[in-house]
Amino acid sequence: xxxxxxxxxxxxxxxxxAVLLVLRQQNVRKVILVATAGVLILASLAxxxxxxxxxxxxxxxxxxxxxxxxxxxLVVLCVGLKRKNQIIIWLTAAQILGLxxxxxxxxxxxxxxxxxxxxDLSLIxxxxxxxxxxxxxxxxxxYMKEHEEHLHLAKSKQPRFFFFIVLFLGAMNGLVLANNLxxxxxxWECTTLCSFMLIGHDDTEIARKNAERALWMNVxxxxxxxxxxxxxxxxxxxxSLADILxxxxxxxxxxxxxxxxxxxxxxxxxTKAAQAPFQSWLTGAMVAPTPVSALLHSSTxxxxxxxxxxxxxxxxxxxxxxxxxxxxxAFVFLATAALAAGQSNGKKVLAYxxxxxxxxxxxxxxINTPAAITAAILLIIFHAIxxxxxxxxVGAIEQKIGSRDIEDMRGLYARxxxxxxxxxxxxxxMMLPPFGMLMAKWMAIESAQGQFLVMIMxxxxxxxTVLFWCRWAGILLISPFGKPQPETQDCSVxxxxxxxxxxxxxxSLVSPFVYNGLVAPVVxxxxxxxxxxxxYGNLESASGVFIVYPLFILLGLGFYYxxxxxxxxxxxxxxxxYMCGEQETVDGKPGFLGPLGQHVAAASGxxxxxxxxxxxxxxxxxNVVxxxxxxIxxxxxxx
Numbered sequence: 001x002x003x004x005x006x007x008x009x010x011x012x013x014x015x016x017x018a019v020l021l022v023l024r025q026q027n028v029r030k031v032i033l034v035a036t037a038g039v040l041i042l043a044s045l046a047x048x049x050x051x052x053x054x055x056x057x058x059x060x061x062x063x064x065x066x067x068x069x070x071x072x073x074l075v076v077l078c079v080g081l082k083r084k085n086q087i088i089i090w091l092t093a094a095q096i097l098g099l100x101x102x103x104x105x106x107x108x109x110x111x112x113x114x115x116x117x118x119x120d121l122s123l124i125x126x127x128x129x130x131x132x133x134x135x136x137x138x139x140x141x142x143y144m145k146e147h148e149e150h151l152h153l154a155k156s157k158q159p160r161f162f163f164f165i166v167l168f169l170g171a172m173n174g175l176v177l178a179n180n181l182x183x184x185x186x187x188w189e190c191t192t193l194c195s196f197m198l199i200g201h202d203d204t205e206i207a208r209k210n211a212e213r214a215l216w217m218n219v220x221x222x223x224x225x226x227x228x229x230x231x232x233x234x235x236x237x238x239x240s241l242a243d244i245l246x247x248x249x250x251x252x253x254x255x256x257x258x259x260x261x262x263x264x265x266x267x268x269x270x271t272k273a274a275q276a277p278f279q280s281w282l283t284g285a286m287v288a289p290t291p292v293s294a295l296l297h298s299s300t301x302x303x304x305x306x307x308x309x310x311x312x313x314x315x316x317x318x319x320x321x322x323x324x325x326x327x328x329x330a331f332v333f334l335a336t337a338a339l340a341a342g343q344s345n346g347k348k349v350l351a352y353x354x355x356x357x358x359x360x361x362x363x364x365x366x367i368n369t370p371a372a373i374t375a376a377i378l379l380i381i382f383h384a385i386x387x388x389x390x391x392x393x394v395g396a397i398e399q400k401i402g403s404r405d406i407e408d409m410r411g412l413y414a415r416x417x418x419x420x421x422x423x424x425x426x427x428x429x430m431m432l433p434p435f436g437m438l439m440a441k442w443m444a445i446e447s448a449q450g451q452f453l454v455m456i457m458x459x460x461x462x463x464x465t466v467l468f469w470c471r472w473a474g475i476l477l478i479s480p481f482g483k484p485q486p487e488t489q490d491c492s493v494x495x496x497x498x499x500x501x502x503x504x505x506x507x508s509l510v511s512p513f514v515y516n517g518l519v520a521p522v523v524x525x526x527x528x529x530x531x532x533x534x535x536y537g538n539l540e541s542a543s544g545v546f547i548v549y550p551l552f553i554l555l556g557l558g559f560y561y562x563x564x565x566x567x568x569x570x571x572x573x574x575x576x577x578y579m580c581g582e583q584e585t586v587d588g589k590p591g592f593l594g595p596l597g598q599h600v601a602a603a604s605g606x607x608x609x610x611x612x613x614x615x616x617x618x619x620x621x622x623n624v625v626x627x628x629x630x631x632i633x634x635x636x637x638x639x
Contacts, residue, residue, distance in 0.1 A: 002053055006116060008043035009126055010177065012036070013170025021163040029162065030141050030492070036166060037134035044130035044173075048123045048518075054179065054242065055116040062115070065186045066103055072189045073099065076219060079196070087216045091223045098226045106233050107182070117179030117242045120522045121377065125176035125307055128384045131503075132299040133169045135496040139392050140165060140291035142490030146399050147289050151202070161201055165291065168194040172300045176307055181229050181239040188225055188272075188304065192218040195301050198292040199285045210284030217281045221271030221305075228264035235261065241311070248314040248526065262316045263634055266309050266325060273305030273358045276332045276626035282355060286347045290395025293347060297354045298388035303380060306361045310376050313365045314526040323451075324633040326366025330454040331629065332359035334461035335622040341468045342613030344606070346394045346404045349468055350387065353430075356461065357383050357437075363454060364444050370523045371531035371541065375443035377519045378511070382436035385507060386429045389500040393423040396493055406472050407605055413476070417484035418494070421563075422501045424476050429504040431469040434551040436508040439539070442546055447531070449543070471606050512537050512548060 016036045023029055073096050080088030118126075144158050171190035178184035195218065200211030233239055235257045236247070274282035285296055296302060309325070316322050333356050340352035357379060364376035396419050397412065398404045413420040429435040441462050448455035507514065512534045520530045532539045539546040582593040586601070594600035611617065 002050065002055060003057075005043050005047045005050070006055060006057075006177065008039055009047065009130060009173040010170055012039065013166045013173070017163045017167040017170070020166060021159050023159060026145075026156075026158070029158065033137055033141060033162065033166075034492075037138050040130040040134045040169065044123075044127045047118070048127055051123075052119045053116070054114045054118075056114040057116075062180075065183055069099055069103075069182075069186050069189065070096070072186070072193055075193060076189075076196075076215070079215065083212055085212060085216060088212075088219055091216070091219045095219075095223050095226050098223075098230060102226070102230050102233065103182070106230065107239065113180045113238070113240045114242070115180050115183050116177045117240075118177055119525065120518050121307075121311065122176050124377065124381060124518055125303070126173050128299050128303065128381065129169060129172045129176065132384050132388045132500070133172070133295060135499055136291050136294045136299070136388060136392065137162070137165050137169065138492050139294075139395075139496040140289075140492075142492035143291055143395055143399070144289065145490070150399070157201065161198070161289075164194045164197045165295065168198070168295060168300055172304060175304055179241045181232070181241060184241070185222075185225055185229060188268075189222050191272075191301055191304060192222055195285070195296060198296075199288045201288055201292065204287070207287045210281070210287050213284055214281040217271055217278045220278075221268040224264045224271070225268040228261040228268065231257075231264070232261040245311075245314060245526070248317070259316060259319060259321050262312060263321060265312060266316075266321070267630070269305040269308040270328075270362070270630075271305070272308075273302045273362070274355050275305075275328075275359060275362065276335065276355075277623035279336065279352075279355050283348060283351045286351055290391060290398070293350075294388050294391035294395070297350065297391060298384045302354065302358055303384065306358050306365075306376075306380065309362055310365045310373065310380070313368050313373060313376075317368045317527075321633065322366050322368045324366070324629065326363050326368070326448070326451060326454050328626065328629045328633065329359045329361070329363025329366055330448070330457035330461070332356070332622075332626060333363055334457045334464070335618065335625075337461040337464035337468075338613050339615060339618055339622075341464050342608050342610050342615065342618075343468070344405050344407050344608055346397075346406050346409075346472075347391070349406065349472065350390055350394065353465065353468065354383075354387055356465065357387075360441070360444055360458065360461070363458065364447065367444075367447050367451065367454065369447050369531070370527045370529050371443055371447035373523050373527065374515070374519055374531055375440045375447055377522065378436060378440040378443065378515070381514065382429070382440060382504075382508065385500060385504045386426055386435075386437060389426040389497065389504055390423065390430070392493075392497055392500065393419055393426060396489065396497065397423070406475055409475055410478065410604075414484050416487050418487050419489070419497065420476055422497050424473060425501045425504060427469050427473045427476070429508060431466055431473075432555065434508065434511075434546070434548045434555070435504070436511050436514075439508075439511060439546050439548075442544075443532075446541065446543055475606065509548075509552060512539060515539060 013036065016032060020029060020032065073092055076088065077092040080092055140162065144161060148156055168191060171187045171194060175184055175187035175191065178187060192215065196211050196215040199214050200207045229239060236244055238244065271278045282296065282302065286293055336352045336356040336359060340349050340356060343349045343352060361376045361379045364372040364379070394404055397409065397416065400416055401408060430437050432438060445455060445458045445462065448458055515532065516534050524530050532541050537549045584591060584593055584599060586599050589601050591599050591601040
């Protein structure tokens, strides 16, 4: 049974992807995608119910993984040569040489290391990838049809698009289940290649440029990953993740040489998670079709980075490296939250807020206490659901109104009532109590109370997140709802939005049980203690309590009353904005009589304070500080 579940979540997507690549019939493709999504979801839930395991497939698979490593590296090398990108060429060449040395001269008997290992953290990640990722893939059916109609393509590129989407899901499941770090490296590089192909899917000049940037930054992380394995094999004598974690206390006490591969692996995770100064690859990925953005930002690519950092946290607990990771994460959390506050482009708000939340998870890994690791795992869960939902909403809105700017979403309810409500739900689950994101942020700030500077940065960053989420929610809610137009939407687009919105609310509603059943066992396993107790559905710690169900009741009543009242407001009851001078309305647009008798239309907009939060103002200094912390982390923490 276990073999079947691993096959369904890891190998099956690879096989389905190959079929989709050669399949041209659109209706058959839909059926296969929906069926694959169903299998992935059911298999991941069955695996979660089954609990922890260790699995060793046939030795043949070790050889196939080794072959796959070299194939991927050769493909990337060819891309580097074709694009004449020296960074890609030399980093990939170094990886090929390093892999030859590691595979054929250092590691003996691949078959002795179990390929797969899972505890509750791995199983949580499999569920996130398989459920959220599958819903994004299904959403892509309707979205890509309309996307290609807008582009007026003579020949559909959907076979290649869905090939990499489904391949991505299998690679991510393999990555989070991998016990043999050489297997993890293969899946790691597979996600790098998939992201490059998906970001450059539309084959425009800007898409090719951003795909190339994503590739070289992630190849840099891949090189760090591989050379970490070389050092780790030398220092620890094993590439078994389960063995290394079991020896975590021993390594934490010994310190020294083990921190060098730990730093390299953490650095690889930071590049994959698009942390400063590598954030530009993720913001550049916004040029890709929306399913790609949602997949990269919520459940796959970037989550691989933070998963690795959180997974390794017990090994570097109590070291200087851990303290520097906390400091780095807190700084990037605050800095990128400020960048998000200066954006009106909906996708950029989501991109920077994603980087910010990932940095918060990294900060929690660095704080490295039971409370902090609890916050990190809960952030991974709730962020994946709500952020995927918001990306898909923005994609649907953009196709309807031709803009992703949140200022153009004023009065959106009249045109897209269902999508507007779902978007509001997504925004509220990111910032309001008692939803899981705010609960996890509360845990993170509480866990940082022993590190004053980190705690201050986390508190300030959290304040800024409230700023940009409130602005967005306000724009959606500021116009009277009135009587909306009927909203027509492809079923493959509508259902993922509805399901993700329901998940965002329901998973928060059962958050005490999620903590008790999934998160607490992981924390107790590696830290021999838990930070919170569940009492009457509330989460309690030594320093506070997070009330869940009474707040849910109040929030539900308030939301119901607000929607009910807004439906009663008619256009006749809404006062036009008052402006000095003679007011007049032309073509239904309010304004005033200006100089020379010219009509001046009224315009409203939010403050974005670009002089403080603009990309041009902050990015350079954020990158400089982040790079400085990384250098200090290397020499001060690892040595």
